[in-house]
Amino acid sequence: MKKFNIHLLVSLAFSAFTLLAFANTEEEHLGGEEVETVYHSEVEEVEHEFDAKEVIMHHIGDANEFHIAGDLSLPLPIILWEKGVGLKTFMSSSFHHGASAIDGYVMDHGVVKKVLGDFPAGHHEVEVHHGEVLFEGAHFETEGKSTLLASSSFYDFSITKNVFALLMSISILLLVFIGMARFYKKGNMVPKGIYSALEPLVLFIKEDIAIPNIGEKKYAKFLPYLLTVFFFILINNLLGLVPFFPGSANLTGNIALTFVLALLTMIITNINGTKTYWGHIFNPPVPMALKPLMIPIELIGTITKPFALMIRLFANISAGHILILSLLSLIFIFKSFMVAPVSIAFVLFMSTLELLVAFLQAYIFTLLSALFIGLALEEHH
């Protein structure tokens, strides 16, 4: 944890520094008016003006097609469930990168949206920009897919960029670790190749995370979860750092995924909670008068712990992606090659740091999961 704090300080200091540098150089190189146009480009819909925020948000967000290079995208299956209508499936390539509407659905900057109002079914040529659809001279509003926080008229179960990355990382993990199991089963004693890198990690999680936090007697039951979570987060963090296809998906920086992982930790923690654990929550060792105060606090505590897990992983990984993309955006904001060496140098530095963060966040998530499970398993005081 101390290491993590130091790292956090370093990265905070660094981001503060880059922000300052960014602000200074921006004022130096661009006149006030130009800054204005950059910031107002979104409002004025200047077609070819570079909008760093939009680019970055597009890159770290999810998309219904996997952009490879230029106009080339990997078409992905679109699976939609419309309330009261039912299932609709087709390939994302039918949208022609947003130029076509299909049965009232459009692709807005890579994301499927439903056109509101009286919009004809079938294939139509449209223009989509920031949620607005222009069709035969008429403007239409759109609505996004249902989320956990807000319900809309349809659910999007498509194989999105993130789902693609998810399935790919799972395939890699299965291949590697089942291969590793076979390798050991053949009677090999000494690991070879990639296995010699993975074995210390497996042993590290067993001996330095699971056993110290959960205890010698009970750790075995939770070890598979901890190992899976660690390697799942690690590989997705690393693949996310690869700047081109099939990497670059910001899966572990997506709150939906960190939500699922944190939820699993929360479920495992509470399912295995002992009498002592629940006793501590519903009958905390405080004076009677404080109990009405403490019990809600303890109850909230059971949620805030996994909530912190969710936010920590999401924020750290997303922040890394945003930082690297911001540094690269400088080149396009200044429209100058002179910035490129500086940007590249910083990006190189950040990428190295993010490599560390990739391991660190996987480690922290696993460590804290083990810690929470260990706390819930405590038998006595």
Place this chain on the structure above:
Amino acid sequence: MELLTPDIGLVAWSSVAFLLLLFLLKKFAWKPILSSLEERNTSIEEALAQAEKARKEIADLSARNEEILKEAKEERNNILREANKVKEQIVAEAKEKAQADAAKIMLEAKEDIEVQKKAVMADMKNAAASLAVEIAEKVLTRELNAKGEQESFINELASKATLN
């Protein structure tokens, strides 16, 4: 904020996919890997223990060898010492016996000599006596002859008489 709202689609996919991954890895990867590593650990521990045991055995063996060697040396020394002692004893005994024998032989010889001496003395006495008697006889038979004759006769007799 779009970033902070979890998509239902991704939540569903990642729940299903992660649980499937957990199940598959648990069954086909973690269990075999962990048990293999465990096995390897125990086999290494066993091998180390065995090596330690073997080393101890070798040390014991060499210690025992040394002891045996020492014992053998001691025994050899003992045997030699004893042999020496026996030898000395035998020699001493032999000496003693030889001395005793010699003494005995001497004693016997002395006794023999004494006996012989006595016998000779007795013979001499007898001879002397018989000579005396003979002389006396002859003297007596020639009594009447001259005195001078008598003495030369005696001398003659005496010179004739050989002792033995």
